[in-house]
Amino acid sequence: MPRTVLEVKNLTKKIAGKTILNDITFSLDEGEILGLLGKNGAGKTTTLKIIVGLVSKTSGTVYINNINTEKQFIESIKHVGAIIENPEMYGYLSGYKNLIHFARMSNCKISKSEIEKVVKLVGLETAINKKFKTYSLGMKQRLGIAQAIIHKPALLILDEPTNGLDPQGIYQLRGYLKELTKQGTSILISSHLLSEMQLLCDKLVIIDNGKILKSGSLDDLVNTNAEKLVEFSVNNPIKAKEIITGLFPTKKVTLDGYNVIIKIDSDNIALINQEFVKNEVVVTGIVTKQNTLEEQFLDLTREE
The missing domain is CATH 3.30.70.100 (Alpha-Beta Plaits)
Structure with a gap:
């Protein structure tokens, strides 16, 4: 049986009497890519923010590597890499120095050779020594993914990672993510680009107005209608x-x-x-x- 990396149980979020999330439940196994799909305002980003502790929940439970994030947040979150909304880094530093900075913040020791491997994986070899403020949006997204995976997380969370990427960049990103799953990383990705999610994901959760309309494997969802x-x-x-x-x-x-x-x-x-x-x-x-x-x-x- 595959190991469950992320388990979200009965997640609910209410603000001023309004239900933002309503009983959200799904799980993600090792080496899988799960797509969280929905229109703008459906509750995708709120779900991701609750998982990484940026927003409090009203009720429900989140487990990362079987660790309850509410009871042992620091222990659980060290297994996670994430980009929620747009990646932000120090503009006056080069891409490489930004990665060095994030490597020093990590609980594990990360060598320069490992940083160079990540840089190559995301295709930033020719731009890694340029200042972050000179990067295009697509390059910023790639560096954001690099900092998110530099400590080899069990779980990678990406919120609309294709924003600002051209078709070639989207194609390359898809390749990077699939390569990561071969190394055992599980990926939770939020997007409204349906055609891209059909090419990328193993499982899907369709969310609308804060509740799950349908979830399951890609084949099950696409072939539900006979x-x-x-x-x-x-x-x-x-x-x-x-x-x-x-x-x-x-x-x-x-x-x-x-x-x-x-x-x-x-x-x-x-x-x-x-x-x-x-x-x-x-x-x-x-x-x-x-x-x-x-x-x-x-x-x-x-x-x-």
């Missing part, structure tokens, strides 16, 4: 549309050139194909389009 868009390529799209409409009068059927598109479950694909054969409609291709995390997220939040 219906998928199916595109039939045919020689007679008008007749094909009539056939499908006769079978499923309540379903929306659209035409795109010689393609007929409908959202149905997999079991009905063969039924439609059989009807096409009976009615002498030649089928040259059938393409099933994969459901996306974005579609699932929008369906859930639209219902709310």
Whole structure:
């Protein structure tokens, strides 16, 4: 069984009678990446701040490496690296001297060679001796990740880490994070970039208005809805549309050139194909389009 690195139980936060978080529960195992997804104001950052002790909770429990953060905060938090909101460091110091400073603050001894490994991991070799105030937002994010992982934390917490990154930077960041999980680090990442989270995460928690709408593995969430868009390529799209409409009068059927598109479950694909054969409609291709995390997220939040 994989070791549980983070466990959040029944986390609730109320301010002036208003419920900000409502009974939030999830867990993260060793080497996993868990995405905390939600619209702006859904409660993502509040959850992260409570985990690292920046905001007090109303009720609930947080365990890091099986240590209760309320009872043994210092012991539990030494296993954590985090960037909450934007990374801030000393502008007049170079990136390297900032890392030296954070290394000295750590409880463990960190050698210069280990710092250099982290610098290489985040791709800052050519800029590490420049002053932090000259860094672009993307470079600041990379240095922030470097300081967060320099003490080899069991748990890395990142709040919207792709802010300000260009597509190449986002791609590189994804590679850095996956490399960290191979070394045993567990990652909790908050974001509203759904397509990126679909590429990165093992598990997901979708949060809205302070409560969890859905949680589980990426495959479970994306494939929860049995219906998928199916595109039939045919020689007679008008007749094909009539056939499908006769079978499923309540379903929306659209035409795109010689393609007929409908959202149905997999079991009905063969039924439609059989009807096409009976009615002498030649089928040259059938393409099933994969459901996306974005579609699932929008369906859930639209219902709310």
